Structures are given as structure tokens and as C-alpha cells.
Amino acid sequence: MALSAEAARSGWRIAAIGLSTGCVARLAAFYEAAFGCRPEGPALAGAAIRRLTGLPGQGTLQRLRLGAQAIELWAADPPGRPYPVDSRSCDLWFQHMAIVVADMRAAYAQLLRQPGWNPISVDGPQRLPASSGGVTAFKFRDPEGHPLELLEFPADRWPPAWRGAPGGPCLGIDHSAIAVSDSAASIAFYAALGFAVAGGSANAGPEQARLDGLPGAEATVTALRPAAAPPHLELLGYAPALRPRPRPVDLRETDLAATRLRLVPTGAPDDPAPGAARLLRDPDGHGLVLAGAPG
Known part of the structure; x- marks a missing residue:
């Protein structure tokens, strides 16, 4: 449309x-x-x-x-x-929601008590380097395959929108992240809807590979923020060498992906x-x- x-x-x-x-x-x-x-x-x-x-x-x-x-x-x-069982974090139908947690240890323990989900990340929650925001994160799939992320900010870098948020250990949804083939084209598209670039980073290294469950993972992350409270949108531009697959042309709205x-x-x-x-x-x-x- x-x-x-x-x-x-x-x-x-x-x-x-x-x-x-x-x-x-x-x-x-x-x-x-x-x-x-x-x-x-x-x-x-x-x-x-x-x-x-x-x-x-x-x-x-x-x-x-x-x-x-x-x-x-x-x-x-x-x-x-059903959600495609061979889906990867770089495939272009990938879209996760990131859940902000006040205490990663408590949130992860609460998740471990639930049956049916499957990890994306390798070796549990990962602390990313400062160049990638210094966050601690864990990616996984719910029992139907939808990708999700638990996200804990460093103690000295909590965004204002989440300071003092009630509840816990899970506080709310910080963003939805989508895999894209061309970050510039996606930035232009979402700019027409009022989403402005608010930051970004180049994420790579062993921590990113473990977080994404993707050997050699390299991604350019672009945060797009509407003029409103969370959630915002993040674009994940993975390196072409990872061979991201396009969205299936026959994917229907009723399909779980x-x-x-x-x-x-x-x-x-x-x-x-x-x-x-x-x-x-x-x-x-x-x-x-x-x-x-x-x-």
C-alpha cells in the first residue's frame, strides 16, 4: 500500500x-x-x-x-x-521484541522455569562491549518460534524512559528489531512515518556471535525513534557474507512468522x-x- x-x-x-x-x-x-x-x-x-x-x-x-x-x-x-525451524537472526523475516529487565539474573531464572521455549543465544545472557552499548542481552524463541530478547542496561546508562519503571523483573518493551537488507532504504522509508535516527552501532565479535547464535555475526544497528515513549524501532543490517535470506514471497499474515x-x-x-x-x-x-x- x-x-x-x-x-x-x-x-x-x-x-x-x-x-x-x-x-x-x-x-x-x-x-x-x-x-x-x-x-x-x-x-x-x-x-x-x-x-x-x-x-x-x-x-x-x-x-x-x-x-x-x-x-x-x-x-x-x-x-x-508454523515458524520456519531453520530461521536465523539475519534472515529478513526476523523480527524480535526486546523486553527490558531490571535484573537479568532474576528474569533469566524466571524464564528457565517455563517449558517450551528455545534459546537463540549460546551460553546464556551475553554482556556486549561498550562499543555495542554495554548491555547484557539474551535472545530466544517462545514456544511457537517468535524471537524475543531480554535486555538489561548498564547501571550507569539506563535510558530516562526506563528509570523508575515499576514492576519487575520484566519492565516493558524497549523496541522491536527487524533484519533489513539496506539500512539506508529502510531509514528513508521510516522517516516518512516520522521515525528519526537516534543512534547506532557496529556490533561484531565473539559476544555478538554468541548473542545471535550466528558464527561471524556482524551487524550495523540503527535506532529509529518516534516522537513518543517506547517502544522504538531498530534496524539490523547484517553483513552480506552471512547470506541473509529474503522474506518468503508466500508468507501470509496468518503464518506465525x-x-x-x-x-x-x-x-x-x-x-x-x-x-x-x-x-x-x-x-x-x-x-x-x-x-x-x-x-
């Missing part, structure tokens, strides 16, 4: 991260136990799903909250295909006034839903 001139002039923010799931109740139970997510309102169906997300109305959608951020779990009826960001106009509530929610794709095929989009 092409943006209208009015839509392109509008600033947008991330209201929710949407996951396709085979079973809303089962995946919601994992997120509640592993991270402390809480259901928000009753499950939606039919026209309510179409109004909110632009997705087909069949199936069920349940919103969860983690801190101030929202996750939307949608199970189509019938459900789509079809993650979406639901955007609303800056200053609008998470559920804007009823209107046409529209789906578009960025240069690499990552899904975006413009809710409350002007014509």
Missing part, C-alpha cells in the same frame, strides 16, 4: 506489536508466566479485529500489557503455517477512533498496520 500525502506527513508511533499465533490462550499463558504480561480486556473477534488491525476478522485476538506497552496475539481460523507493528498517529490513543486500518510493507516486507490512517 502506498502512503497518501496526508498519511506521509503524519507522525506515527508504535501502539502494539502483533504476533500471529496458533493458539491465543496457550501463548498468552506463556507470556504471563515468563514475563508478567497481563491480559487487557476481553478477546476480540470479527469486526473488532478488522477495525483495530485491518486483519481478517476470523479467529481471536487478545491484547496483553507488559508495563505500558502492548502485545496483540492473533490466532486466525484456520491458523497459518508474520509479525506486525500497529502504528497510530502521534498523540492518538492506542485505539484511535474507528476508521480503516490499513496494512503496508516496508522495503523488506515487514508488516505495518496504520490504524486511524488518514485517507
Whole structure:
């Protein structure tokens, strides 16, 4: 979908991260136990799903909250295909959400008590060098294969948005990160939606390789920040030598690898006034839903 001139002039923010799931109740139970997510309102169906997300109305959608951020779990009826089992962190359908933790040891221990998930990172949480932000992080997949990250900032580098955040050990969602083939093209695309470059780093070395579960991992990380509170967006430009694979042309919204960001106009509530929610794709095929989009 092409943006209208009015839509392109509008600033947008991330209201929710949407996951396709085979079973809303089962995946919601994992997120509640592993991270402390809480259901928000009753499950939606039919026209309510179409109004909110632009997705087909069949199936069920349940919103969860983690801190101030929202996750939307949608199970189509019938459900789509499973997450590709050979997926890598550099493949262009890769998209994770990063969960900020107040205490990595406690958050990791809480995760270890839950069944069904699988690690991406090798040898547990990894402390990255100062040149890569000095964060401690751990990547893994939920029981359906969606990639996730636990993220702890250094004690002297906590971003203002997360200082004093209530709860714990998991506080909220800091960002969604997407693998991209051309960082410059993606920066230009998201700039039209009001996302500005807010920083970046070149991540490499043994710590990055262990974090990504990817030998020889090298990635240019670009943070794109809307003029609003978290979550923000990160672009992961992996080295061509890693041979990132493109998004499958037959990947459908019902398939479990079809993650979406639901955007609303800056200053609008998470559920804007009823209107046409529209789906578009960025240069690499990552899904975006413009809710409350002007014509």
C-alpha cells in the first residue's frame, strides 16, 4: 500500500506489536508466566479485529500489557503455517521484541522455569562491549518460534524512559528489531512515518556471535525513534557474507512468522477512533498496520 500525502506527513508511533499465533490462550499463558504480561480486556473477534488491525476478522485476538506497552496475539481460523525451524537472526523475516529487565539474573531464572521455549543465544545472557552499548542481552524463541530478547542496561546508562519503571523483573518493551537488507532504504522509508535516527552501532565479535547464535555475526544497528515513549524501532543490517535470506514471497499474515507493528498517529490513543486500518510493507516486507490512517 502506498502512503497518501496526508498519511506521509503524519507522525506515527508504535501502539502494539502483533504476533500471529496458533493458539491465543496457550501463548498468552506463556507470556504471563515468563514475563508478567497481563491480559487487557476481553478477546476480540470479527469486526473488532478488522477495525483495530485491518486483519481478517476470523479467529481471536487478545491484547496483553507488559508495563505500558502492548502485545496483540492473533490466532486466525484456520491458523497459518508454523515458524520456519531453520530461521536465523539475519534472515529478513526476523523480527524480535526486546523486553527490558531490571535484573537479568532474576528474569533469566524466571524464564528457565517455563517449558517450551528455545534459546537463540549460546551460553546464556551475553554482556556486549561498550562499543555495542554495554548491555547484557539474551535472545530466544517462545514456544511457537517468535524471537524475543531480554535486555538489561548498564547501571550507569539506563535510558530516562526506563528509570523508575515499576514492576519487575520484566519492565516493558524497549523496541522491536527487524533484519533489513539496506539500512539506508529502510531509514528513508521510516522517516516518512516520522521515525528519526537516534543512534547506532557496529556490533561484531565473539559476544555478538554468541548473542545471535550466528558464527561471524556482524551487524550495523540503527535506532529509529518516534516522537513518543517506547517502544522504538531498530534496524539490523547484517553483513552480506552471512547470506541473509529474503522474506518468503508466500508468507501470509496468518503464518506465525508474520509479525506486525500497529502504528497510530502521534498523540492518538492506542485505539484511535474507528476508521480503516490499513496494512503496508516496508522495503523488506515487514508488516505495518496504520490504524486511524488518514485517507
